[in-house]
Amino acid sequence: MTNTMSLHQYLGLMLLLTLALSLPLWTQAAEPLPSWADGPVKQSIIEFVQAVTDQNSKDFVKPAERIAVFDNDGTLWSEQPMYCQVLFALDEVQRMAPEHPEWKTEQPFKAVLENDHKALSESGVDGLLKIIGATHTGITTEAFMDNAKTWLSQARHPKTGKPYTEMIFQPMLEMLGYLHSQDFKTYIVSGGDTAFVRAFAEQVYGIPPERVIGTTFTTQFQFEEGEPSILRTPKLAHSNDGPGKPESIDAVIGRRPILAFGNSDGDLQMLQWTAAGPGKRLIGLVHHTDTKREWAYDRQSGIGRLDKALDEAKTRGWTIVDMAPDWRRIYPFDAVTPGQVQQESATLDRNERLSHHATLKAKEPVR
């Protein structure tokens, strides 16, 4: 390039630059799942979506019936070394302790405040339920969601130092975006608390509150001083794990999904319920096999145990995502696996990617 470039040369250069800059966008439209390695798993997703959205296909499904359900912990984001919601509850005990001097001597709160893992572990499920009750109920839904949002904006994962909302799976974000672009209604069907998941699902996954189904507490409508509110009581209304998942799908959606993804035995009944419907189905399991970039665990894990569902997936020929080879990138902040680099938009930073994902009905697959 010289200082004596003619107008003609200049315009030619601009045209080339424009073409070059538009290439990544074009590539995205042609390639819906860029973080998925080419192979039978990626192909099974694309073939399923094409079959049910092609009006001339015998497997065509009307948009209103394109219901897709996803587990959250371990399926859309990481769940190791501990469910995010449990870490939130433990931190909330610390935050609320000044208002509860009695916790200094009362288990399991004493154990949390003293960081006494042994005593906390000994308090078992009952202890955990007490902690959940104290931190998740007795306040309005709005106040609880505010607490969750505040915590999520400040908390960092012990291993990566990243916010939990960034430890979401880039390939699954792309899958959600792909499905949204094809007029699917995606739902999160989580064992976690519905309001906790709603506190981040729209911003992080582009899934609005009405498409989040989780564990719920009984609530109470109150009307005090002319101001109505919804109070969360400690009484469990619905435990959304195992059989609770198809039960809540029936209660809330009222229509059987045609696609279901999970990662643990707690998702088995949801997968069975989805698989047993008429017509073409896509049933998938995320198998955590990547010790280096994420974690590797299945049949022996206390968190996200995958045992019976893995056997059934193999018997029935469900799609099993082998995370290490099948995902070129795990998190949005990860680099793509060397040697597999395709067209990447290096200028699109993480925040742009996240806000891009949050677009409810992306007309193009998200990246």
Add this chain to the structure above:
Amino acid sequence: MTNTMSLHQYLGLMLLLTLALSLPLWTQAAEPLPSWADGPVKQSIIEFVQAVTDQNSKDFVKPAERIAVFDNDGTLWSEQPMYCQVLFALDEVQRMAPEHPEWKTEQPFKAVLENDHKALSESGVDGLLKIIGATHTGITTEAFMDNAKTWLSQARHPKTGKPYTEMIFQPMLEMLGYLHSQDFKTYIVSGGDTAFVRAFAEQVYGIPPERVIGTTFTTQFQFEEGEPSILRTPKLAHSNDGPGKPESIDAVIGRRPILAFGNSDGDLQMLQWTAAGPGKRLIGLVHHTDTKREWAYDRQSGIGRLDKALDEAKTRGWTIVDMAPDWRRIYPFDAVTPGQVQQESATLDRNERLSHHATLKAKEPVR
């Protein structure tokens, strides 16, 4: 018209015919609520929708947050002389009687089978709950919805002789269609059984199952002989009346509506909850004031009592629909009130209108 018409004349005639036939469609687009009489009530609906959908308005609301909730019985269809679902339950007792010889001597079933109004009335709420339990539970959701659909296709209203699904309010259908065309998500929030309302809501109102919220029974996921199913148990999970309505809106939608319509005191808390949110709101009550075309009832009625909510609507300036003057037509099969006739498409028969309403996201207001 002669046999010697030239090609030129013929084409000219075709053009005129085409213009004439397209006129009603054009009129619909310009006039969203044709069965509503001109006046402040109709105006309040149109002004609200325009305010929240105009990007330049200070009251603009993003499409994702355009949530509108409607009671069903008495708000979207007639509820006199008895709730449709109760009549369904009574007819189901008759249908199921051959499988239940014990009912011949067991109340309240004996009273139903013998058409003994006095004994039935004496069995009270407990009796009604037994009848609901026997006819609504102990079967799968799919089987229950099949029963409801079969009954709805055969049953006729005692006064009009019409199917219940035709005794829907034409003005409310137009309002739903208008809201759908403006990217609102409309929900039914009914005291009725969720699955019962889902059995007709999509076909009749264009509201899909996931946007129907009602009273629910606890269900049980079952897996027998390789076939999963959802069994409805007799245990009530949620009573969706009064305070139960905002509670279920919070649980299922997770976002406060900006528009709510009801017709009775059972809707009061839903209206209060909606009204108390920030920003512009539309809160409406259907007041049954038409003895001739429908029914007239309010403070003294056993069905759909409207007393406290009417007082509160007046105090707070909510929109009160005075059915007799405000609705030019009640049902789709009604003629328009004489003297108020506007452009009507006489060639569009009832079935066409109903199927038109069922279009989920009508691009034009439904008629």
